[in-house]
Amino acid sequence: MSSGKKKGLGRGLSALFGDVDTKKGDIVSKKINKISISDLSRNPYQPRQHFNENKLKELTKSIKKRGVIQPIAVRPKKSEPGKYEIIAGERRWLAAQKAGLHDIPVNILDLSDVESLEVAIVENIQRDDLNAIEEARGYRRLSEEFNYDHESISKLMSKSRSHVSNTLRLLTLPEDVICMLEEGTLTSGQARPLIGISTASSIAEEIVANNYSARKVEYLIKSKKENTAKHKYYDPNILIAQEKIEKILGLKVNVSNKKNNSGKIIIEYKDLEQFELISNLLTKS
Secondary structure (H helix, E strand, O other), X not given: OOHHHHHHHHHHHHHHOOOOXXXXXXXXXXXXXXXXXXXXXXXXXXXXXXXOHHHHHHHHHHHHHHOOOOOEEEEEOOOOOOOEEEEEOHHHHHHHHHOOOOEEEEEEEOOOHHHHHHHHXXXXXXXXXXXHHHHHHHHHHHXXXXXXXXXXXXXXXXXXXXXXXXXXXXXXXXXXXXXXXXXXXXXXXXXXXXXXXXXXXXXXXXXXXHOOOHHHHHHHXXXXXXXXXXXXXXXXXXXXXXXXXXXXXXXXXXXXXXXXXXXXXXXXXXXXXXXXXXXXXXXXX
């Protein structure tokens, strides 16, 4: 990640929270204006897909009584003069509409597409009520679109590297399990032990049906793995081949071989750099 990107992101966040440096080259915050709600549109880079309806109702009630106290951050839409794109504050915009307001106070910022995307992602990830999958998708975008590694993301978000890595791994779960996480029927603590488990979907349904705690889920998965290991067929030649592959790749490899000589190879990687290493080796012509 280049230092330029870090600088751009810092300026964007400062602008959002009112600490704007208007020196040449920095984001310029114009004076606060009131803009028609119909002239605003959501940020296409918004990582949040779900808003808590109860909290939205509470905010709507508050806005009906007191109005919108904190201006939302917007930027002009180049393709539509007189129209603006929301950078931060979409929930206030939605609540203002429900409250019957016709206009809303805004802080107009001069941000590039890149700065707008970075700010939208980081500002939303920092909110406590973002669900684990939305948080993971935000981290993934920072990684894929801005070349942030796990360490950079952890420093940026004031999270541990293991938290970032574990959160990202949730995206490898089956789609139905991811939906449970998004809907709140499954917690990240309950879902994390299911990563890499072929029967994750059925186990997730069992967890929800019986309201298992995260600790109970860990014990359940451990028991299932131990039972599977007891019935696994080990071929000494396969184990030797597995060790050779591990030495070549420098990564943990698990070869599961059945008596009919069918099976699978699982290569574990800790970050995107290791994933790219595997990808390059496998696609090398």
